[in-house]
Amino acid sequence: NRTGVPEVVYGKGKETEDIANILFKLAEDNGTALATRVNDIEGVMKSLNNIKDIDKYYNIGINNIAKTIALTKKNYKIKSIGKIGIITAGTSDIPVAEEAKEAAKIMGCDVLTAYDVGIAGIHRITKPLKKMVDEDVYCIIVIAGMEGALPSVVSSLVDVPVIGVPTSTGYGIKETPLLTMLHSCTPGLAVVNMDNGFGAGIFAGLIGYNIYKRLNIQ
Amino acid sequence: NRTGVPEVVYGKGKETEDIANILFKLAEDNGTALATRVNDIEGVMKSLNNIKDIDKYYNIGINNIAKTIALTKKNYKIKSIGKIGIITAGTSDIPVAEEAKEAAKIMGCDVLTAYDVGIAGIHRITKPLKKMVDEDVYCIIVIAGMEGALPSVVSSLVDVPVIGVPTSTGYGIKETPLLTMLHSCTPGLAVVNMDNGFGAGIFAGLIGYNIYKRLNIQ
Amino acid sequence: NRTGVPEVVYGKGKETEDIANILFKLAEDNGTALATRVNDIEGVMKSLNNIKDIDKYYNIGINNIAKTIALTKKNYKIKSIGKIGIITAGTSDIPVAEEAKEAAKIMGCDVLTAYDVGIAGIHRITKPLKKMVDEDVYCIIVIAGMEGALPSVVSSLVDVPVIGVPTSTGYGIKETPLLTMLHSCTPGLAVVNMDNGFGAGIFAGLIGYNIYKRLNIQ
Amino acid sequence: NRTGVPEVVYGKGKETEDIANILFKLAEDNGTALATRVNDIEGVMKSLNNIKDIDKYYNIGINNIAKTIALTKKNYKIKSIGKIGIITAGTSDIPVAEEAKEAAKIMGCDVLTAYDVGIAGIHRITKPLKKMVDEDVYCIIVIAGMEGALPSVVSSLVDVPVIGVPTSTGYGIKETPLLTMLHSCTPGLAVVNMDNGFGAGIFAGLIGYNIYKRLNIQ
Amino acid sequence: NRTGVPEVVYGKGKETEDIANILFKLAEDNGTALATRVNDIEGVMKSLNNIKDIDKYYNIGINNIAKTIALTKKNYKIKSIGKIGIITAGTSDIPVAEEAKEAAKIMGCDVLTAYDVGIAGIHRITKPLKKMVDEDVYCIIVIAGMEGALPSVVSSLVDVPVIGVPTSTGYGIKETPLLTMLHSCTPGLAVVNMDNGFGAGIFAGLIGYNIYKRLNIQ
Amino acid sequence: NRTGVPEVVYGKGKETEDIANILFKLAEDNGTALATRVNDIEGVMKSLNNIKDIDKYYNIGINNIAKTIALTKKNYKIKSIGKIGIITAGTSDIPVAEEAKEAAKIMGCDVLTAYDVGIAGIHRITKPLKKMVDEDVYCIIVIAGMEGALPSVVSSLVDVPVIGVPTSTGYGIKETPLLTMLHSCTPGLAVVNMDNGFGAGIFAGLIGYNIYKRLNIQ
Amino acid sequence: NRTGVPEVVYGKGKETEDIANILFKLAEDNGTALATRVNDIEGVMKSLNNIKDIDKYYNIGINNIAKTIALTKKNYKIKSIGKIGIITAGTSDIPVAEEAKEAAKIMGCDVLTAYDVGIAGIHRITKPLKKMVDEDVYCIIVIAGMEGALPSVVSSLVDVPVIGVPTSTGYGIKETPLLTMLHSCTPGLAVVNMDNGFGAGIFAGLIGYNIYKRLNIQ
Amino acid sequence: NRTGVPEVVYGKGKETEDIANILFKLAEDNGTALATRVNDIEGVMKSLNNIKDIDKYYNIGINNIAKTIALTKKNYKIKSIGKIGIITAGTSDIPVAEEAKEAAKIMGCDVLTAYDVGIAGIHRITKPLKKMVDEDVYCIIVIAGMEGALPSVVSSLVDVPVIGVPTSTGYGIKETPLLTMLHSCTPGLAVVNMDNGFGAGIFAGLIGYNIYKRLNIQ
Numbered sequence A, B, C, D, E, F, G, H: 001n002r003t004g005v006p007e008v009v010y011g012k013g014k015e016t017e018d019i020a021n022i023l024f025k026l027a028e029d030n031g032t033a034l035a036t037r038v039n040d041i042e043g044v045m046k047s048l049n050n051i052k053d054i055d056k057y058y059n060i061g062i063n064n065i066a067k068t069i070a071l072t073k074k075n076y077k078i079k080s081i082g083k084i085g086i087i088t089a090g091t092s093d094i095p096v097a098e099e100a101k102e103a104a105k106i107m108g109c110d111v112l113t114a115y116d117v118g119i120a121g122i123h124r125i126t127k128p129l130k131k132m133v134d135e136d137v138y139c140i141i142v143i144a145g146m147e148g149a150l151p152s153v154v155s156s157l158v159d160v161p162v163i164g165v166p167t168s169t170g171y172g173i174k175e176t177p178l179l180t181m182l183h184s185c186t187p188g189l190a191v192v193n194m195d196n197g198f199g200a201g202i203f204a205g206l207i208g209y210n211i212y213k214r215l216n217i218q
C-alpha cells in the first residue's frame, strides 16, 4: 500500500471482541494482520476461535511476551526481505524487543536476537554482534533502559544503521535512556519513542523493503 | 572503515588553525573529509590556502549555510549510493537541512531538496513529495521546528523510511518538535536529536550504503 | 447569568448523594443542570429516583461514556444557538469528546461528531470535515493525544475557530499533544487543558451564544 | 480564502529586503498584508519606499511597539466585523497586546484596549471591563505574565469567550502564566502559546468573521 | 522549646502501634501531642485505649478529615495566642485545611474557617473575608489547587500576612498552583510546599506565638 | 491602606524618566515611596534632581546593591514596628538581601543583617543567630542559593517564623534552592519566589505591622 | 575480578525460581553472592532450601528490610577491608540504608549505622558522628529524602569522603533531595542515584578495597 | 583541618582585588591556597604582584585553562598522597578536567591525564586506561558531555572508584550526561554536579588522604 506498512490493530483500550473482529477483517482483506498491546490474549483467541473454519484457513501466531497476535492466511506468503538483528541490554527490555520482532517479521524480516547482553560488561556484546555481522544483517535494533548507552556502543562497532529503543521500565527518571540515545556522539543511530518496539520493527522493515525492492527490480 | 562513517571534524570549540590541519590530515589519509559547525569559514579557508599546492590536488567545497567545508582529492571519487530527499517546514530549518545534505553527500548520496514547504498549508507538500517518489528516493529526511508535525505527515504518505530532525530555533518550549516527532502515530519515522542535521545525513547514508553494497555484490 | 455559563456540578471527589442533591437543586432553580466526572452514575441515578415525582417533571440524560448526567425540566427548552463539530483523532479520545458534547449541548449547540478519523491517514479527515463545513458549523473542537497534530491540520483547512483539546491517555510524555497544539503554526487554533472536554464545550457554547445574541437582536 | 486568515509575513529570521518584497507582493495580490516580528522596521520602510509610487497607491501602517507593518491599497477596504477588547495585566505585556491588535485589525475587528489594569489590585479592572461590555465586544483577549491569573478573573465576570495569552517576560519560571491559564477553574477561557499575540488576534478575528458572515447572510 | 514547635508524630510510614506509643510518650512529657497523616485512625485509637486510665487523664481529639489525633492531658491548657483564618478554594482542599487547623490549634490559635469559597466566582469570597477581618485575625492561610490564584486575590484585599498552600489533587500538571502562588504579583504572600497544611498551621502558629509573647511581656 | 503594603515602583522595563515621576508622585501622596529593580540609578537620580526643591523637602535613600531608591518627605516619619534579621549564605545573595532590607525598612522594620555566614561551615552561623535572638527579632529572612539548606537549618534553631528566599545566581539547575526550601523538614519556614527579596521584606513587614498594631491598641 | 565488584543478582523483574538458581550458581563459583530487590524473599528461600545440602555447605543471610539474600560458602571468608558509617535522616530511608549495608558487607566492610538522626534537629547528629570518627571509618554513606540536606551537613563536619543517597519516598517533587545533594556547597560529597543503596555500598567498598590493597602490599 | 579540605577562594562574582587578598591571606595562614573560577587571571596576578616580596616567598601556579591560581609558600611542601587518573571524552571537557586536576593537586594527588579519548570509538580508551592501572591509580575521574556514557564504560573496566563529572557544554538538553551517569548500570561510579571539576578533585583527594593516613599510621 501507499505507506508500505501493514495496517495493525493497536489493542490498548480496545474491547477484546473488537480486537478479534478488526484483526480478522484486516487479515481477510490483506492476507495477514497483526494485533499489538493485547492484554487479554486468551480472550481474543476465544473470540477468534468462534469464527467458523478459522483454523482451516488461517495460521494464528501468538507471542505472549510481546502481547501480539498475528493472523495469516494459510495460502499467504510474506516475502523475505532480509535479516536484521535485535539486541537488548537487560531482561526487562525483552517484551519491547519481542514486539519489535513481531512487527519486523510481518514486514518480511528474518530476525536474529541477542537478549540481555548487558552494558556493565561491554565484552559480552562482542560475540552476538559478530554473529549478526557475519549473517549480514542490514540493520540492528538496540533496546536499553537505565543509562541507555548500548545503542551508541553498538553503533560505534558496525556499519549498518542502528535503531535505538529506550525503555521506561528502569528506576529513577524514566526519560534518561531516551535522552542518552538522542545525545549519542556516534552518528548512525536514530531513535524511536520509549518502549516503541513496534515503531522500531516497522522502521527496520521499511529499510529492508527498500533494499528488497531495488534488488528485485534489477 | 569499521563504522561505515567517514571521520569528520566537529568544528565547534576548535581553533581555526586546528580545524584546517585536522581536515587536511584526514583528507590526505582517506581521500575526502568534512568539517562541520565551522564558525569562521573564512579563517579555515585562509589556513587551507597556506598549504602548498592544495588547489592543485584538492577540491574544496564550502557551504556557508551549513557551515561545512569538504576537502576532497581531485582523483578521489565518492561512489554514488542512491537518492534521498530532504524537506524543511520553514526557512529557519534550512541550515540544519544543508548540514544533513553535506553529510549525506560525503556518504555518496544524491540529494533532492524541497525547503519551506510549510505545514500550515499541507497542500504545498504534495508536489515536491511526488517528485521525490518519482525519482525513487530510498529515504527522506524531514526537518521541522515549532509544532514539528511535518515528518509524521510525510511518513504517512510514502513507503520509505523517514528521518525526523527537530529544530530548536522556534519560539516557546524548544523541545516541542522533538516530542511531537517521538510521539508520532505513523510508524516509519525515526528521530535524531534537535538540530542534528549531521546525524540524519549520516544515518541516511548508512541506509544507502547497505542498499548499494547488496546491489553490487550480486 | 453573568458569565453565560450554566452552573455545573463537578462530580470528582464529591459524594454520590451530594451530587444528586446539588444537581437537583440547580435544575430546580435554572431549569437545567449538568453533572460531570460522575464515577458512580448508577448511584447518582438511584439518589435522583428517590426524589418524588422526578420522572414526572424532569428529563434525565445519562451519558455513560462522558460520565455526565443532565437534568432538565420537561417544560424547559434550551435555545438552539448553532452547530459545532467535534472531531477525535483516536478512539481513546472519545470520552473527552463526549464530555465536550454534553457541555456544548447544555449551552444550546447542535453537535456533529466524527470520531477516530486518525492522523496517520490524513485522507480520512476530508469527508467528515466537508460535511461539517457544508452544515455550516461555526466552530470545531478537535481532540487528540499522542503527537496531537490533528487540530493544527483541521485549522489549516477551515475558516472557523478551532479549539484543540489534548488528551493525556497516550503513552510516553503526557504533555506532548498539549505542547504540539500550543506551538501550532496555523493561527485560528486556541487550546484548553489536557482532557478538558468540558472547558472546550463551554467555550464553543460561548461563541455560539454571542453569535445567537447578535442574530436575534436585529 | 480557505482558512479565513490573511497571509502574513513572519519577519523573524527573514532578511529586511525579503520582508519588504513579500509584503508588497502579498498586498498587491490581496489588497492588504501584514508583517510581524519585524526587528528592523526602519530598514523595511526604506526598502518599501524604494518601490515606485508606493505612497500613491498604498497606506503603510507602522506599529513600533508591536513590531508590525501593515500595507494596504488605498482603494482596499477591510470590512468591519465587530468589536473586541484587549486587556493587559502589566506594562511589559503591551507589545504582545499590540501585536494581537494589529492581527485583529487586519481581520476587521474594532479593538478596545485597557492596558496595565494590574492584578494585584483586582478593583482596577472593573471600569475598563464595564466599558467593553457596554460597547458590546464579542470577545476579550487578556494578556498576562507572572502568575497569569487575570484571564481567569476576567472570564469569571463576562459572558463572552476569553482568549488568554501568557507572556514570558516576567521573572522566575517562564511557563507559569501559561500553566495558570490552562488550569483555570472558569470555563470560557482558551489559551494560545506564550507571547503569541498574533495567534490570539487571528483567533478573535475568526470568531468575528463567523458572526459577521451569519449576520450578513440573513 | 528551642524551636517553638511542639514535637509531632508524622504518621506516614509508621506502624499503627508505634504511632500510638510515640504519641502517648510525647503527650506524657509535654502535656499535649499531635499525630498527623494517620491512615489507620481506628487502629491507633484501639492501641491508645489499651493504655490504662487514658480516658481518665487525657482528652483525645480525632480529626478524620485531617487524619490527625491530638492527645492532651486533662489538666493541660494550651494558651490562646490569637485568631487566624483558613480559606479553601474548593472542597478537595479541605483535608489539607483541616490538617492546617489542627496544627494551628495545638500552637494555641483560634481558627476561623471558610471552605469552598471558589475562585471562579470571586464575589463569593467577600463575606467570609470581611468576617475574618472583623474578627481581627492576624494571618490567613489560603489553600487552593488547579490554577491556585486564590491566595494572591486574598492577599490583595487584606493587610495581614497570607500563607499559600498549593494542593496537588487537581488534574493536569500538579505543580501549577505552587508556581502560581510563587509568582504572585501581590507581596504579602509566602508559600509552603504542596499539601503541607501542617507546615502552614505551624508557621501561622509561630507568628501568633511571637505576637502573644510581646503582648504578654508588657 | 487596604493591603498594608506601600505602593512601590517596579523599575524593571520602565523608562528612567517614568520611574522618577511615578516615585515622586507616590512620595508626594503618601509621604514615602520606594523604587526597586532600578538599573540606571544615576539616571533616575538626575531626573529627580531636576524636580524643584526636592532636596529641601525630601530625603533620597539610594541602595546601589539593592538597586532601590527610597524617597521620603523630611517631615514624614516611618513608625518603627520591630526588629527582624536578614541572613545570607553567600556573597552573591547580598543584592537580594539588600532589596529585602529596603522593603522591610519602608514598612518600619529595624533590620539586623549577617551576610555570607556560609553553609559549608554551619558553625559560622551560631554567633550572628544568637545576636538576633538576643535582640529579640520577631522574624528572620534567610537567603540562599546552591543547595539552599540554610533557611531550614536556621528554622530548626529559633522560635520565630523564617522566610526563605532562594536565589538563582548559582550554577547548575537554578530551581534547586527553591525546591530544597519547599521540601524542608522543619516547620516554621515559608518561602517566596526565587530572588524575590522585595516580597520577603514586605511579608516580614506585614508580620511586624500586625504585632505593632496589637501592641499599640492595648 | 576485573571490576572489583562481586556479581550480584538484581531481583526486580526476575522469577523467584531464577533468582534462587542464579544466586546459587554465583555463590558456587565465587564463594559468596548477593541478591537484591527480592520481593518474594520467602519464595526464593523455599527454592534455595530445595537445593540438596545447602544448609550444610552454605550460610544464608536474609535481610527483610533491605530485601536482600546473601549466600556464602561456610568455608568462605570475606576479608575485612575497614569500617564505614551509614547514616539516615528519617525512618523511611532505612530500607535503602540496609541495602547499602548488605552491599558494603559483601565487599568486606564493617558497617556502623545511625538511623533517623533527623535533620530538623541537627544537634541529634553530633553523637553518632563522633562515634564513627572515633571508630576511624574511612567513608560515610548518608541517606536522606525530603530536602536532602543531611549529606552536606555531615560532609562539612568530617574529613572522609561522603556518599549521598537521595531517597524518593518523601512527598512533593521526588527529585528534590537528589538536586540538593548535587548542588551542595561542601566539597567531599559525591552522589549516586535516588534509592541506589546498592551503588553506594559498592562504591564505599571499592574505596575500602583500594585502601586495604595498599595497606597489605607494604 | 576538620574537613580535610583546604579553604579555597571561589572566584565567580568576586572582585579581582578581593580574590587576590583572600588568596594571599589563606596562603599566609595555611602555607597554600587555591582560587578557582577566576575570570580575570591577569588582574589577580597584577594585584598579587603588588604584594611586597611575594616572589621571594611564594610560588604562584597559574592554570589558564582551569582558570585557577595556586599560591604556595616556597618552604611549604604538599604531601604526596597517591596517584589518580583524569580522563575526558572530548576536548571541550578539558577545562573541567584541569580544574579537577588543580583541586586534586592541592590535596596532594599526583595526576595522570588522558584527554579526548572519545566515546564514539571505545577502542581509543584501552591504552590510557591500561597505563593508569599500571601506575596504580587509586581512583579515576571521568569527565564527559553529550551522552555521558564514558564514566560508566571506564567503571566497568577497572577496580577503583570512578567519579563521574557531567559537562554542560554540549548541545541539546544539558542535563543529559548527568542523568546518564546517575542511571549507570555499573556500580563503582559516583557523581558530582555538572561542570564541578573542583568537587571531583577534592573528593578524589579525600579518598587519597584517607589511604595515606592509614598507610602512614602503621
Ligand SMILES: Nc1ncnc2c1ncn2[C@@H]1O[C@H](COP(=O)(O)O)[C@@H](O)[C@H]1O
Pocket: A185, A186, A187, B007, B008, B009, B010, B011, B036, B037, B099, B196, B198, B199, H090, H091, H120
Ligand atoms: N555537526 C555534527 N553534529 C554532531 N556530531 C558531529 C558533527 N560533526 C562531526 N560530528 C561527530 O563528532 C566526532 C568528531 O569529534 P572531534 O573528534 O571532536 O572532531 C565524529 O565522531 C563525528 O561523527
Ligand SMILES: Nc1ncnc2c1ncn2[C@@H]1O[C@H](COP(=O)(O)O)[C@@H](O)[C@H]1O
Pocket: B090, B091, B120, C185, C186, C187, D007, D008, D009, D010, D011, D036, D037, D099, D196, D198, D199
Ligand atoms: N507573530 C507571529 N506569530 C506566530 N505566527 C505568525 C506570526 N506572524 C505570522 N505568523 C504565521 O507564520 C506564517 C508565515 O510564515 P512565513 O511563510 O515564514 O512568513 C503564516 O502562516 C502566519 O500565519
Ligand SMILES: Nc1ncnc2c1ncn2[C@@H]1O[C@H](COP(=O)(O)O)[C@@H](O)[C@H]1O
Pocket: E007, E008, E009, E010, E011, E036, E037, E099, E196, E198, E199, F185, F186, F187, G090, G091, G120
Ligand atoms: N503532616 C506533616 N507534614 C510535614 N511534616 C510533618 C507533618 N507532621 C509532622 N511533621 C514533622 O515531622 C517531624 C516528625 O517526624 P517523625 O519523627 O518521623 O514523627 C516533626 O519534626 C514534625 O515537625
Ligand SMILES: Nc1ncnc2c1ncn2[C@@H]1O[C@H](COP(=O)(O)O)[C@@H](O)[C@H]1O
Pocket: D090, D091, D120, E185, E186, E187, F007, F008, F009, F010, F011, F036, F037, F099, F196, F198, F199
Ligand atoms: N522588586 C520587586 N519584586 C517583585 N514585585 C515588586 C518589586 N517591586 C515592586 N513590586 C510590585 O510590583 C507592583 C508595581 O508594579 P508597577 O505598577 O509596574 O510599578 C507593586 O504592586 C509592587 O508590589
Ligand SMILES: [Mg+2]
Pocket: A154, A155, A156, A157, A158, A159, A160, A187, A188, B003, B004
Ligand atoms: Mg555505526
Ligand SMILES: [Mg+2]
Pocket: A003, A004, B154, B155, B156, B157, B158, B159, B160, B187, B188
Ligand atoms: Mg511512511
Ligand SMILES: [Mg+2]
Pocket: C154, C155, C156, C157, C158, C159, C160, C187, C188, D003, D004
Ligand atoms: Mg483555520
Ligand SMILES: [Mg+2]
Pocket: C003, C004, D154, D155, D156, D157, D158, D159, D160, D187, D188
Ligand atoms: Mg466568562
Ligand SMILES: [Mg+2]
Pocket: E154, E155, E156, E157, E158, E159, E160, E187, E188, F003, F004
Ligand atoms: Mg495583603
Ligand SMILES: [Mg+2]
Pocket: E003, E004, F154, F155, F156, F157, F158, F159, F160, F187, F188
Ligand atoms: Mg524554627
Ligand SMILES: [Mg+2]
Pocket: G154, G155, G156, G157, G158, G159, G160, G187, G188, H003, H004
Ligand atoms: Mg567533609
Ligand SMILES: [Mg+2]
Pocket: G003, G004, H154, H155, H156, H157, H158, H159, H160, H187, H188
Ligand atoms: Mg569499576
